Amino acid sequence: MTTTRDAYVLGGNRIPFVRSGGKYLKASNQDMLTSALDGLVSRFGLSGERLGEVAAGAVLKHSRDFNLARESVLGSHLSPTTPAYDVQQACGTGLEAAILVANKIALGQIDSGVAGGTDTTSDAPLAVNDSLRRTLMKVNYAKTPQQRISALAKIRPGQLAPDQPSNGEPRTGLSMGEHQAITTKEWGITREAQDELAAASHQHLAAAYERGFFDDLLTPYLGVTKDNNLRPDSTPEKLAKLKPVFGTGDDATMTAGNSTPLTDGASVVLLGSKEWADEHRITPLARFVDAETAAVDYVTGDESLLMAPPYAIARLLQRNDLTLQDFDFYEFHEAFASTVLCHLAALASEDFCKGKLGLDAALGEIDRDKLNVNGSSLAAGHPFAATGGRIVASTAKMLHELGSGRALISICAAGGNGVVAILEACE
Amino acid sequence: MSKDTYSNLVNKNPIGRSVAGQLGLPKPEVLRRYQEGQDLLVGPAAVAGIGDAPVAASATAILKASGAVVMHATPATSYDARLGAIVFDATAARTLDQLDELRATVAPAIKKLGASGRLVVIGTTPAELGDAEAAATQQALEGITRSIGKELRRGATANLLWVDQDAQGDASVLAAPLRFLLSARSAYVDGQPVRVRAAEVPDVADWRHPLRGRVAVITGAARGIGAEIAKVFARAGATLILVDIPASGDALSKVANALGATALQLDVTSETAGARIAEAVARKGDKLDVMVHNAGITRDKLFVNTDENRWGSVLDVNLRAQFRINKTLLDPSVAGGLADGGRIIAVASISGIGGNRGQANYAASKAGVIGMVRQLSRNLADRQITVNAVAPGFIETEMTAKIPFATREVGRRLNSLLQGGRPGDVGEAIAFFAEPGSAGVTGQVLRVCGQSQLGA
Numbered sequence: 001m002t003t004t005r006d007a008y009v010l011g012g013n014r015i016p017f018v019r020s021g022g023k024y025l026k027a028s029n030q031d032m033l034t035s036a037l038d039g040l041v042s043r044f045g046l047s048g049e050r051l052g053e054v055a056a057g058a059v060l061k062h063s064r065d066f067n068l069a070r071e072s073v074l075g076s077h078l079s080p081t082t083p084a085y086d087v088q089q090a091c092g093t094g095l096e097a098a099i100l101v102a103n104k105i106a107l108g109q110i111d112s113g114v115a116g117g118t119d120t121t122s123d124a125p126l127a128v129n130d131s132l133r134r135t136l137m138k139v140n141y142a143k144t145p146q147q148r149i150s151a152l153a154k155i156r157p158g159q160l161a162p163d164q165p166s167n168g169e170p171r172t173g174l175s176m177g178e179h180q181a182i183t184t185k186e187w188g189i190t191r192e193a194q195d196e197l198a199a200a201s202h203q204h205l206a207a208a209y210e211r212g213f214f215d216d217l218l219t220p221y222l223g224v225t226k227d228n229n230l231r232p233d234s235t236p237e238k239l240a241k242l243k244p245v246f247g248t249g250d251d252a253t254m255t256a257g258n259s260t261p262l263t264d265g266a267s268v269v270l271l272g273s274k275e276w277a278d279e280h281r282i283t284p285l286a287r288f289v290d291a292e293t294a295a296v297d298y299v300t301g302d303e304s305l306l307m308a309p310p311y312a313i314a315r316l317l318q319r320n321d322l323t324l325q326d327f328d329f330y331e332f333h334e335a336f337a338s339t340v341l342c343h344l345a346a347l348a349s350e351d352f353c354k355g356k357l358g359l360d361a362a363l364g365e366i367d368r369d370k371l372n373v374n375g376s377s378l379a380a381g382h383p384f385a386a387t388g389g390r391i392v393a394s395t396a397k398m399l400h401e402l403g404s405g406r407a408l409i410s411i412c413a414a415g416g417n418g419v420v421a422i423l424e425a426c427e
Numbered sequence: 428m429s430k431d432t433y434s435n436l437v438n439k440n441p442i443g444r445s446v447a448g449q450l451g452l453p454k455p456e457v458l459r460r461y462q463e464g465q466d467l468l469v470g471p472a473a474v475a476g477i478g479d480a481p482v483a484a485s486a487t488a489i490l491k492a493s494g495a496v497v498m499h500a501t502p503a504t505s506y507d508a509r510l511g512a513i514v515f516d517a518t519a520a521r522t523l524d525q526l527d528e529l530r531a532t533v534a535p536a537i538k539k540l541g542a543s544g545r546l547v548v549i550g551t552t553p554a555e556l557g558d559a560e561a562a563a564t565q566q567a568l569e570g571i572t573r574s575i576g577k578e579l580r581r582g583a584t585a586n587l588l589w590v591d592q593d594a595q596g597d598a599s600v601l602a603a604p605l606r607f608l609l610s611a612r613s614a615y616v617d618g619q620p621v622r623v624r625a626a627e628v629p630d631v632a633d634w635r636h637p638l639r640g641r642v643a644v645i646t647g648a649a650r651g652i653g654a655e656i657a658k659v660f661a662r663a664g665a666t667l668i669l670v671d672i673p674a675s676g677d678a679l680s681k682v683a684n685a686l687g688a689t690a691l692q693l694d695v696t697s698e699t700a701g702a703r704i705a706e707a708v709a710r711k712g713d714k715l716d717v718m719v720h721n722a723g724i725t726r727d728k729l730f731v732n733t734d735e736n737r738w739g740s741v742l743d744v745n746l747r748a749q750f751r752i753n754k755t756l757l758d759p760s761v762a763g764g765l766a767d768g769g770r771i772i773a774v775a776s777i778s779g780i781g782g783n784r785g786q787a788n789y790a791a792s793k794a795g796v797i798g799m800v801r802q803l804s805r806n807l808a809d810r811q812i813t814v815n816a817v818a819p820g821f822i823e824t825e826m827t828a829k830i831p832f833a834t835r836e837v838g839r840r841l842n843s844l845l846q847g848g849r850p851g852d853v854g855e856a857i858a859f860f861a862e863p864g865s866a867g868v869t870g871q872v873l874r875v876c877g878q879s880q881l882g883a
Contacts, residue, residue, distance in 0.1 A: 035677070038680055038681070038684055039676070039677070039680050039690075041680075041684055042679070042680035042681075042683035042684045042688070042689065042690035043680075043689070043690055043691075043692075044689065045668075045683075045687070045688060045689030045710075045711065047683070047684045047685075047686075047687040047688075048687060077684040077685075212673070212694070212697065214673070215673045215692045215693065215694075216691075216692060218673070218676070219676040219677055219680050219692070220673070220674060220675070220676045220677045221677055222677075225673065225674045225676075280710070281709065281710040281711065282710060283710075
């Protein structure tokens with residue numbers, strides 16, 4: 001097949017996002033992803049149906065979860081003949097999965113598919129440390145009982161401390177927050193601007209719940225009916241009282257209030273061709289137009305860890321012959337309030353756009369009233385791989401409600417990655 | 428579902444069984460309930476009637492079509508085997524003298540009626556008869572069946588079908604109601620009259636799956652009675668859209684996926700509820716065939732202590748929401764609205780008939796449902812839409828499991844079957860109203876109460 005066709009976002013489902021160590025303490029990634037899938041299946045009456053594929057992943061994975069997506073399909077009410085595979089691109093996982101599924105639909109390789117992601121920091125994998133692991137491997141390969149005993153005798157108490165997963169960057173040793181604190185300072189992002197963005201996120205998300213926006217996007221899980229990180233009464237004044245947690249010195253600005261907390265949750269998005277949607281009498285919410293992934297060299301180069309999205313946006317706009325102002329919604333994942341603000345500042349900076357992006361001029365400012373209008377990660381929380389699915393489904397519904405227009409989705413990710421995409425309302 | 432410990436003791440425990448027998452304690456029968464593919468009756472059916480018994484031939488044909496063995500009964504008939512059912516056609520009775528024919532024929536047959544057996548008396552709708560004695564004679568049938576219902580033992584039931592005169596020549600309009608009352612699907616329906624009017628009834632090709640190809644919406648389907656209604660509808664072949672509030676979405680999703688249904692998270696009191704239901708229907712078919720208003724809440728408090736909120740919220744969920752949703756669905760221009768020939772079925776309650784202490788708000792809503800059903804059925808008759816309600820009595824649910832022990836035991840035993848009903852019994856009655864064959868049944872409130880003395 002040489003021609004391509006349009007791929008559409010048809011709907012989505014997620015479970016409420018919950019702060020780490022809370023209500024989902026006993027839930028595994030597979031439990032959560034399976035529940036998210038089942039909620040989607042019941043919403044669209046797909047019980048027993050074979051879909052083209054399910055692409056999903058998690059950032060923090062147990063080794064037993066090597067086939068997480070497929071195992072979740074087998075535990076769900078989808079037909080067991082639905083193929084599935086795991087995707088992993090840090091916080092970009094969910095959106096990247098949607099891109100993969102949309103591309104296969106566009107190529108006619110599949111007619112329908114689910115993209116998703118799940119993450120838990122409550123049921124995170126703890127591994128034995130490298131030193132103990134090497135010792136145990138020696139025990140395993142020992143041929144005689146004597147060899148085995150002598151290998152076991154080498155275990156020392158210090159080896160028993162488990163290796164904890166960390167969100168530190170392997171090549172710099174800095175945590176993501178520490179990286180971002182440097183970037184925040186470089187771009188001169190103020191504490192006030194960050195707290196304002198955070199308060200707006202909470203207020204927007206609360207309003208969205210209030211008007212029933214999530215009634216067909218979310219299914220309760222383990223007795224939780226709403227994201228429990230949400231603080232509807234959040235204000236910049238209240239947020240101003242928090243102490244900084246990232247950065248050093250008196251000018252540190254990043255607090256627990258304007259950074260996303262560790263969160264547990266899962267989300268899925270249903271995509272399909274127009275024909276498949278028609279066959280199932282499903283009204284498409286939005287067209288999946290195009291996507292771009294960029295990466296920056298934050299290790300040896302002169303770019304910051306979370307600054308890849310502006311690079312991806314610039315290339316995506318150019319390819320689609322659009323300006324930054326041609327959008328009705330901007331869905332910028334709020335890893336930290338300052339990440340979003342740094343991206344906006346960079347896009348508006350002539351120096352950055354000319355010097356770093358190689359453009360003739362700045363891409364310009366955006367209308368801030370169109371930014372994260374139903375709240376984003378600061379309020380909802382951010383179970384790494386689940387954020388993309390949350391954003392894609394919500395954004396598609398927003399476009400459907402508006403009945404026209406275009407949305408720009410942008411997600412920054414560990415390792416200097418950035419994933420961005422364009423959705424458009426269906427005619 | 429709550430546990431009926433007493434029933435288990437006297438039925439399943441050998442010592443309990445023997446002690447109960449010696450003391451003459453009441454022994455609730457384990458009722459025969461419908462299972463897919465089950466025969467209509469456990470034994471032969473005895474058919475008899477008064478005068479030329481104009482409906483008896485139709486009844487016999489319906490019974491034979493179901494595979495039942497039919498014997499013609501007279502006062503002199505001697506019965507070899509336990510009967511599965513007695514069908515008595517009293518439609519031609521016009522004088523009090525004629526009622527003795529019923530006594531003479533039915534009494535010996537009842538002595539041979541088996542466990543979970545059925546007596547169905549067929550009469551003529553009294554309101555149609557100009558002659559006072561004729562009307563009295565037909566009304567008397569109600570007293571007779573209700574009394575026999577109270578005398579029958581071992582899970583047997585007695586019910587009455589009043590057939591309008593212009594419907595008496597049409598076997599098709601009688602088939603679904605008669606089959607329902609004879610079958611195990613009506614296990615907990617006892618001592619009730621059902622009126623059958625003339626109507627266009629489509630041919631029923633598949634009695635086991637009468638709802639195949641029909642789109643049905645059930646509200647309050649995440650748990651309890653609603654989830655059981657959904658199961659019965661799924662068994663009958665319906666394409667289902669199950670509705671419950673977003674906060675119950677996880678339970679709703681499980682019910683829906685187990686039945687291959689679609690879940691719709693929705694607050695029935697929201698302004699857009701009707702539109703969103705129609706939208707969901709349009710995804711599954713062109714029009715809605717069956718709307719089941721089951722969603723309901725209780726906010727019990729003595730009347731004098733009931734505040735505005737408890738009062739309003741119960742009326743809003745249990746009744747006002749139905750009016751709003753119906754208004755949207757009955758608009759012929761709405762895609763996914765209710766089809767002509769469709770069904771509206773509401774869940775009332777015996778609280779709505781007899782009232783209940785601490786439930787003035789709830790009883791108001793449920794009595795209101797009854798009023799709505801009666802009037803709406805007339806308003807929609809020209810569109811062949813039937814509107815009916817079921818009034819559950821004591822049903823073993825999570826809700827009734829919370830009633831204090833003594834009150835619960837009274838509610839549970841104070842009926843002719845000496846036990847509570849199951850949520851599925853309510854589902855069976857609702858599915859009966861939903862059947863295409865029930866076109867002649869409208870404006871009715873069918874109690875599913877085991878002939879409870881509460882509200883009677």
